[in-house]
Amino acid sequence: MPLHPEVTALIALLGDWQKENGVPARTGQNFPEQRHWGRVQFPLKKTIEERSGVAVEKQSIATRDGERPVRVYRPEGGNALPTLVFVHGGGYAVGGLDDVHHEALRLAVSVPANVVSISYRLAPEHPWPAGIDDGEDLIEAIAKGAISGIQTAKMGFGGISAGAGLAAAVTQRLLAKGRSPISLLFLMSPWLDMTQTLPSTTLYGRGHILERSGLDLFIEAYRGKDGSAEHPEFSPARHPVPSDWPATVMLSAECDPLADDAALFARRLAESDIPHVWRVARGMTHAFHAWVGQIPSASVETDWMDARIRDGLTKGRF
Numbered sequence: 001m002p003l004h005p006e007v008t009a010l011i012a013l014l015g016d017w018q019k020e021n022g023v024p025a026r027t028g029q030n031f032p033e034q035r036h037w038g039r040v041q042f043p044l045k046k047t048i049e050e051r052s053g054v055a056v057e058k059q060s061i062a063t064r065d066g067e068r069p070v071r072v073y074r075p076e077g078g079n080a081l082p083t084l085v086f087v088h089g090g091g092y093a094v095g096g097l098d099d100v101h102h103e104a105l106r107l108a109v110s111v112p113a114n115v116v117s118i119s120y121r122l123a124p125e126h127p128w129p130a131g132i133d134d135g136e137d138l139i140e141a142i143a144k145g146a147i148s149g150i151q152t153a154k155m156g157f158g159g160i161s162a163g164a165g166l167a168a169a170v171t172q173r174l175l176a177k178g179r180s181p182i183s184l185l186f187l188m189s190p191w192l193d194m195t196q197t198l199p200s201t202t203l204y205g206r207g208h209i210l211e212r213s214g215l216d217l218f219i220e221a222y223r224g225k226d227g228s229a230e231h232p233e234f235s236p237a238r239h240p241v242p243s244d245w246p247a248t249v250m251l252s253a254e255c256d257p258l259a260d261d262a263a264l265f266a267r268r269l270a271e272s273d274i275p276h277v278w279r280v281a282r283g284m285t286h287a288f289h290a291w292v293g294q295i296p297s298a299s300v301e302t303d304w305m306d307a308r309i310r311d312g313l314t315k316g317r318f
Helices: 005-021 031-045 097-110 130-143 162-177 199-203 212-223 259-271 298-314
Strands: 054-063 066-075 083-087 114-118 155-160 184-188 247-253 276-281
Touching (some): 005 031, 054 097, 066 130, 083 097, 083 162, 097 114, 097 298, 114 130, 130 162, 184 298, 199 259, 247 259, 247 298, 259 276, 276 298
Parallel strands (some): 083 155, 155 184
Antiparallel strands (some): 054 066, 066 114
């Protein structure tokens, strides 16, 4: 299927913006520069930064490496609502709480739920397993009551792109310990295979916003000296899913270098008889939901996902 017209317009807009601002190609930037240009670009997203009835609080939670900032979103009547722990993307090397602020707000209202948006140490300054360590510590602390006024009996855990991969890796660790607090996993444009061998990495690896060359940079930075792309925490889609894996919601994009990551992981879930639902957004590119201000059609896809999260947490079914 061809790209959605709104996505085609976004790609043209981004190209014009990069030329007007003299932004080098990602392969010509170091990671501090990538983070800088990501912040400069942010107004282009035209996101909603406030929603009526949602209180937003900045807090921090202790981890093995020190305090990590988190952001808590509390809709009205929040004490009785389920909780979602949300992880930003960015190839494990860029991104942060501001990048997913609008999506955390939407989830808080749409599901509705209390949302705890978490941060983690970034590569290359902090390669694997630093980010996974942080995610593990944070989810366990939240489950034990680190954030007052939210309930953790029904808790969803998920994220975007690398954040989805981090959530899957942390879930593996929690299950290995035999005490996972996660009732539901939700994965958006998930990065679940770092081997770069699936067909979609070649088919959509150029001209579709997320470039394969950029993925190569992220992998090199993230794996450090000890990481292997085949490791379950790098490529969970390449390994069997344990039988006690939580029910899973996935939303992926058709025209995404990571499209086949979701397809392969859905196969793993099916092989282990894990309850799951998966939707492919036709004509969309990687992390299209982050650009809903420029891609209004993305709201149809996020509405679907939010409803599945709601049903999974409140009704125990999709």
